[in-house]
Amino acid sequence: xxxxxxxxxxxxxxxxxxxxxxxxxxxxxxxxxxxxxxxxxxxxxxxxxxxxxxxxxxxxxxxxxxxxxxxxxxxxxxxxxxxxxxxxxxxxxxxxxxxxxxxxxxxxxxxxxxxxxxxxxxxxxxxxxxxxxxxxxxxxxxxxxxxxxxxxxxxxxxx
Numbered sequence: 001x002x003x004x005x006x007x008x009x010x011x012x013x014x015x016x017x018x019x020x021x022x023x024x025x026x027x028x029x030x031x032x033x034x035x036x037x038x039x040x041x042x043x044x045x046x047x048x049x050x051x052x053x054x055x056x057x058x059x060x061x062x063x064x065x066x067x068x069x070x071x072x073x074x075x076x077x078x079x080x081x082x083x084x085x086x087x088x089x090x091x092x093x094x095x096x097x098x099x100x101x102x103x104x105x106x107x108x109x110x111x112x113x114x115x116x117x118x119x120x121x122x123x124x125x126x127x128x129x130x131x132x133x134x135x136x137x138x139x140x141x142x143x144x145x146x147x148x149x150x151x152x153x154x155x156x157x158x159x
Contacts, residue, residue, distance in 0.1 A: 030094070032106045043107025047140050048095050049133050051126060051147045052088030054081040055114035059089065061097035061105070062112060067140060070132060071116040072125035081116040088114060091148055113140060118149065 036042050047067070057066050069081040076082060083089045092112045097105035115132065117125040126149065133145055 030106060032104070035106070041107070043096060043105075043110030045109070045141065046107065046143045047111040047113060048092075048107070049113045049115055049129075049137075049142045049145045050088060050092045050095065051115045051117045051129050051145065051149065052083075052091055053085035053118045054083035054088045054116040055092050055112065056083050056086075056089045057081065057114070059093075061093055061099050061103055063098070065096060065098060065111045067111055067113065068136075069114045069116075070129070072129045072132075073116055073118065073120050075116075075119065081114045083114075083116075085118070087148075088116070088118075091146060095146060111140075113142060 054071070055062065055066070055069065057069060069079055071078055071080050075084075081088075092114060093103060093105055095105050096107050096110040096112050097103045098108040115129040117129050120126070126147070130145070133142055136142070
């Protein structure tokens with residue numbers, strides 16, 4: 001059996017954001033507008049559960065897009081998903097930020113359910129959050145779960 005490994009696309013410059021020196025034009029990088037046009041989708045009616053460091057729910061990009069939020073860590077209350085790290089907010093923005101400018105997400109019509117699972121000393125918050133998703137997916141129309149996690153000092157192996 002032979003496999004073909006395609007050559008990578010050469011990197012290209014991405015125009016810096018008008019908002020801060022750290023923002024970049026995500027639409028330009030991911031070509032999200034082209035994908036939305038090609039497939040005639042924007043995430044309308046769908047919901048993504050994001051298991052991560054939380055979400056800054058007060059951000060304008062998420063106004064009216066967060067039907068529920070749950071904290072599975074020992075940090076804060078059961079619905080306090082304050083993102084002290086920023087990673088979860090960034091990931092949720094890539095998925096569903098809804099602004100007419102360069103911060104527009106891949107699926108701006110989708111809703112986000114932030115499930116705070118980090119920081120955590122074990123996999124327990126992640127396991128509990130996934131069980132919660134299974135229990136509530138139909139009610140919230142959760143069609144995708146995003147987990148871009150790095151859990152230091154934990155080795156997960158498959159049998």
